[in-house]
Amino acid sequence: MKNIHLLNKTIIKSIVFALVVVLTYILIFIQLMRYEQQYEFADFFNGLYWVVSTVTTVGYGDIVMVSTIGKIFSVFVQLSGIPIVFGILFTIVIIPWLEKNIHSGVPTKTGDMKDHIIICGYNRLVETLIRELNEDDIPYVLIEEEQDITTDLLKRGINTIYGTFSEEETLKNANIGTARFVIANSSDARNANIVLTARNLSDLNIIAIVEDSSNKKYLKYAGATSVISPKELYGRFLGRKAADPFLKRLTGATEFFDGVSIVEFPIYPKSPLIGKSISNAAIREKTGVNVVGMWKGGSLSFNISPGDVIRDNSVLLAVGSTDQLSELRKLTQRLE
Numbered sequence: 001m002k003n004i005h006l007l008n009k010t011i012i013k014s015i016v017f018a019l020v021v022v023l024t025y026i027l028i029f030i031q032l033m034r035y036e037q038q039y040e041f042a043d044f045f046n047g048l049y050w051v052v053s054t055v056t057t058v059g060y061g062d063i064v065m066v067s068t069i070g071k072i073f074s075v076f077v078q079l080s081g082i083p084i085v086f087g088i089l090f091t092i093v094i095i096p097w098l099e100k101n102i103h104s105g106v107p108t109k110t111g112d113m114k115d116h117i118i119i120c121g122y123n124r125l126v127e128t129l130i131r132e133l134n135e136d137d138i139p140y141v142l143i144e145e146e147q148d149i150t151t152d153l154l155k156r157g158i159n160t161i162y163g164t165f166s167e168e169e170t171l172k173n174a175n176i177g178t179a180r181f182v183i184a185n186s187s188d189a190r191n192a193n194i195v196l197t198a199r200n201l202s203d204l205n206i207i208a209i210v211e212d213s214s215n216k217k218y219l220k221y222a223g224a225t226s227v228i229s230p231k232e233l234y235g236r237f238l239g240r241k242a243a244d245p246f247l248k249r250l251t252g253a254t255e256f257f258d259g260v261s262i263v264e265f266p267i268y269p270k271s272p273l274i275g276k277s278i279s280n281a282a283i284r285e286k287t288g289v290n291v292v293g294m295w296k297g298g299s300l301s302f303n304i305s306p307g308d309v310i311r312d313n314s315v316l317l318a319v320g321s322t323d324q325l326s327e328l329r330k331l332t333q334r335l336e
Contacts, residue, residue: 018084025051025077032070038063055081106150106162108170110141114178117141120165120194121185122149124302125209125262128290128319129183130158132260141174166193171201181205184224188215192222199223228262263325264295265316265332273331279306283318287327293317 026047033042041050041063050063054077065074116139119126126142133140142160144150153160163170165186176182182198184191184206191208192215198206199222208224210216216227267273273281283291293302295315302317310316318328 021080021084022048022051022055025055028073032065032067032073036065036067036070038066051077054078055084057081106147107154107160108162109173110159110161110175113139113141113175115139115180116175116178118143118171118174118176118179118182119185120183121145121190122153122160123185124304125292125317125319126183126185127158128292129260131290132319136260143170143174165190166197168197168201171198176202176204179204181207181225184208184219188212188219191224192219195219195222195224260319260321261325262292262317262319265318265328267310267312267314267316268333269312271310271312271332273310274312276310277306278304278308278310281310283316283328283331287320287331288324289318289320289328291316291318 026044029047029050030042030044033039033046041047046063052058053060054074057078059078065071117133119129119140119142122142122144130140130142140159142153142158143163143165144153144160145162145164147162150160150162161170161173163173165184171182176198179202181204182194184194184198186194188211191210195206195208198204205225206223208219208222208227210219210227210229213229216229219227273283278291278294283289291304293300294304294308294310294317295301300317316328316332318325320328
């Protein structure tokens with residue numbers, strides 16, 4: 001359901017175009033009927049009947065053009081009917097409608113849920129967050145725009161509904177009126193739409209994940225309660241990297257909800273994690289923390305694999321409780 005708004009505009013424009021063409025054909029038909037002196041057919045409803053019959057290539061034959069120009073017009077209408085019916089109606093209107101009904105088995109509404117978290121968009125960060133939510137028995141619903149992903153998530157036991165993030169109907173189907181807060185986890189432009197729509201429906205807290213920190217203010221203007229910028233966090237961490245080893249408290253944590261935060265951890269030269277893969281480092285086993293992303297070569301990736309190697313210039317993005325994150329901080333800095 002990507003670019004859904006653009007698709008809706010395309011459908012409307014296509015339908016309007018088809019109606020204008022049909023109306024034009026009817027008016028020409030009426031004039032030709034008068035030209036051929038078939039006055040009994042020279043009205044709007046006969047024109048509509050003839051045009052629809054001809055465009056759809058049904059052609060009952062009870063109204064027939066007899067003049068040369070009339071026959072040429074009939075052939076033109078028949079040929080133009082192919083792209084109008086099969087190109088516009090089938091491709092843009094009928095087929096999407098059929099697909100929507102065929103896939104009606106995918107849930108589009110959540111059950112009676114309250115004091116829950118609505119998450120708009122799926123990625124590794126969200127998957128780890130959901131694991132934390134499950135462990136703390138905090139209700140949530142994930143909204144996903146891709147049907148295949150929705151089906152896969154449902155098979156894995158993740159509470160997911162199918163819909164468009166920024167549509168009021170979707171957020172209402174997710175029970176936004178009784179939700180604890182919303183997490184906008186799409187592109188910056190899409191997140192702005194999500195925030196605007198959610199804020200229009202409720203005064204709840206809205207957390208937006210921003211890709212470009214320069215867009216942070218716009219998401220705030222749109223109504224986001226807080227905006228998380230991984231790149232901005234990265235810059236702050238680099239700025240205090242030399243001083244952090246001497247601090248005994250956890251800094252730079254962004255709290256998602258009570259007791260669970262997300263923090264970026266630079267890897268320091270003496271860290272025992274350097275040179276180990278994500279799998280061999282066994283960070284979750286040692287600390288209970290979930291590593292959801294890693295800065296590599298100046299870019300943040302949420303698609304980390306067990307074989308990714310931790311280096312001295314790596315930065316880990318992790319989710320967990322304060323105590324768990326403090327344990328990981330000891331590993332990244334080798335604090336005793």
